[in-house]
Structure formats: structure tokens, C-alpha cells
Amino acid sequence: MPTSKNYLTDFRFFLDRTDEKVILEKAIIGQLPPDKFQSVIDIGAGEGSISIPLSKRFSRYLAIEQNNLHADILRKNNIEVLEKPFPCKISERFDAVISCHSISHKPEVYKPFINSAVEILRPGGSFLLVDFRGRNDSWSSLMQKIDKPSVAEDEFHVNQIYSILLSRGETQWSIVKSKLLTKDLEDMVKSLSFVYSGGDRKRREYFLSKREIVVNVLKKRHWCDYGYMFIFEHKIINLKLK
Numbered sequence: 110m111p112t113s114k115n116y117l118t119d120f121r122f123f124l125d126r127t128d129e130k131v132i133l134e135k136a137i138i139g140q141l142p143p144d145k146f147q148s149v150i151d152i153g154a155g156e157g158s159i160s161i162p163l164s165k166r167f168s169r170y171l172a173i174e175q176n177n178l179h180a181d182i183l184r185k186n187n188i189e190v191l192e193k194p195f196p197c198k199i200s201e202r203f204d205a206v207i208s209c210h211s212i213s214h215k216p217e218v219y220k221p222f223i224n225s226a227v228e229i230l231r232p233g234g235s236f237l238l239v240d241f242r243g244r245n246d247s248w249s250s251l252m253q254k255i256d257k258p259s260v261a262e263d264e265f266h267v268n269q270i271y272s273i274l275l276s277r278g279e280t281q282w283s284i285v286k287s288k289l290l291t292k293d294l295e296d297m298v299k300s301l302s303f304v305y306s307g308g309d310r311k312r313r314e315y316f317l318s319k320r321e322i323v324v325n326v327l328k329k330r331h332w333c334d335y336g337y338m339f340i341f342e343h344k345i346i347n348l349k350l351k
């Protein structure tokens with residue numbers, strides 16, 4: 110699935126205002142210490158802000174990335190990439206599988222995704238899933254205001270994902286927080302519209318059509334001395350195979 114250059118520009122705008130990637134890289138290394146986990150496969154490795162530093166920490170690091178622009182960046186940084194949508198055929202077995210903000214909440218996608226991810230693990234290996242939706246966090250509360258039906262549906266599927274993981278082994282959970290900081294209200298709206306849309310034009314338009322509600326929430330709850338601050342909660346689930 111190729112992505113437009115606009116997507117990368119908007120993404121970089123968001124990246125310049127958040128500590129998310131640094132926080133998540135640290136959290137992943139904390140869960141998968143490189144002296145214990147030598148080989149990892151990163152499904153949906155992205156444009157490199159987490160995967161490039163991660164690739165330098167493990168003896169064997171393989172990225173799977175379906176987006177050609179992202180895959181090109183990774184290759185230019187000497188990362189071996191399978192430029193394909195996962196699930197795909199992989200005969201090698203790994204100490205750990207990482208999926209950091211790359212799992213879809215659509216059942217026809219997450220069911221085969223999890224089953225196949227678990228299959229490429231060595232016995233005793235870890236599947237590390239980083240996902241977005243916390244409950245009662247700032248993002249969920251903003252979503253309740255602008256897109257309530259999708260919040261309920263999303264929550265149902267997130268619970269389904271957790272039950273599938275639980276059925277496959279022992280799970281440990283943790284939450285890490287990242288912040289998005291902007292001086293300017295408009296920059297915060299723009300950054301949040303990127304988070305909501307993931308680069309999808311229609312979703313971006315929908316988010317911006319709710320601008321008044323978003324601005325009210327930002328002015329009421331997210332104003333700080335610097336400008337505006339939005340905290341995101343990331344759920345990290347470490348599944349150790351039975």
C-alpha cells in the first residue's frame with residue numbers, strides 16, 4: 110500500500126512535537142532485553158523512528174513493512190525488509206515478534222495476524238504488542254465526544270484481541286505515556302487530525318469537521334504554560350508462549 114509524500118510530511122510534523130517514538134523504543138528494549146532476545150521480527154516497522162534504533166540493538170532484526178516509502182527508508186538504513194503485508198510466508202523462527210501500533214482492530218485482520226505472529230516464534234519466545242487505546246485516557250475521552258460509535262466498536266475488538274492473546278500463553282501488561290506538545294492551538298489540531306486519520310483524507314476531513322468540539326476540549330483540558338499538551342497512553346502486552 111503506497112503512501113503519499115503528504116502523509117510523510119504530516120507524520121514528520123507530528124513527530125517533531127512528540128516524544129512518543131523515544132518512549133516506545135525504551136519500553137520495547139525494557140521488555141525485550143537484547144542479551145536475552147537475539148533475534149526479532151518487527152511487523153509494521155514503519156518509517157524508522159523506532160525501528161532504526163531498534164535494529165542496532167539486536168543481533169538479528171528483520172522488518173516487515175508493506176508501505177513502499179517506509180520500506181525504502183528502512184533499506185537505506187541497512188535494515189533487511191520484507192516489503193509485504195503480514196501474514197506472509199516466513200520460515201525462520203524468532204526470539205521475539207514486535208507489533209508496535211501496527212495491528213488493525215478489524216477482526217478479519219487481527220485474527221490471522223496474531224495467529225501467524227505466534228507461529229514464527231521460537232518456543233518460549235515473546236510476542237510484544239503495543240497498542241493505542243487506553244480506557245479513560247485523554248484520547249478515548251476526546252473520541253467519545255467526536256466519534257462515539259467507533260469507540261464502542263473499537264473497545265469490543267480490543268477486548269477480543271486481548272482474549273486471543275490470553276488464550277495463547279501468559280501475558281504481562283504495562284502502560285507507558287507519551288506527550289504531544291505544541292505552542293500553538295492550530296498545531297495541536299493538525300497533529301491530532303494526523304493521529305485520528307493516519308493519513309486518510311476522509312478521516313482527516315471528518316476530524317476537522319468536529320473542530321469546534323476539539324478546540325473546546327483542548328482549551329478546557331489541555332492548555333499548559335508552554336501552550337498545549339496532550340498525553341497518550343500506550344498499552345504494552347508481552348505474551349510469553351505456553
Ligand SMILES: C[S@@+](CC[C@H](N)C(=O)[O-])C[C@H]1O[C@@H](n2cnc3c(N)ncnc32)[C@H](O)[C@@H]1O
Nearest residue numbers: 153154155159173174175176194195209210211
Ligand atoms: C502507525 S505505523 C507504526 C510504525 C512503527 N511500528 C512505529 O511504532 O513507529 C504502522 C506501520 O505498520 C505498517 N503495517 C500495518 N499493517 C501491516 C501489515 N499487515 N503488514 C506489514 N506492514 C503493516 C504500516 O504500513 C505502517 O508503516
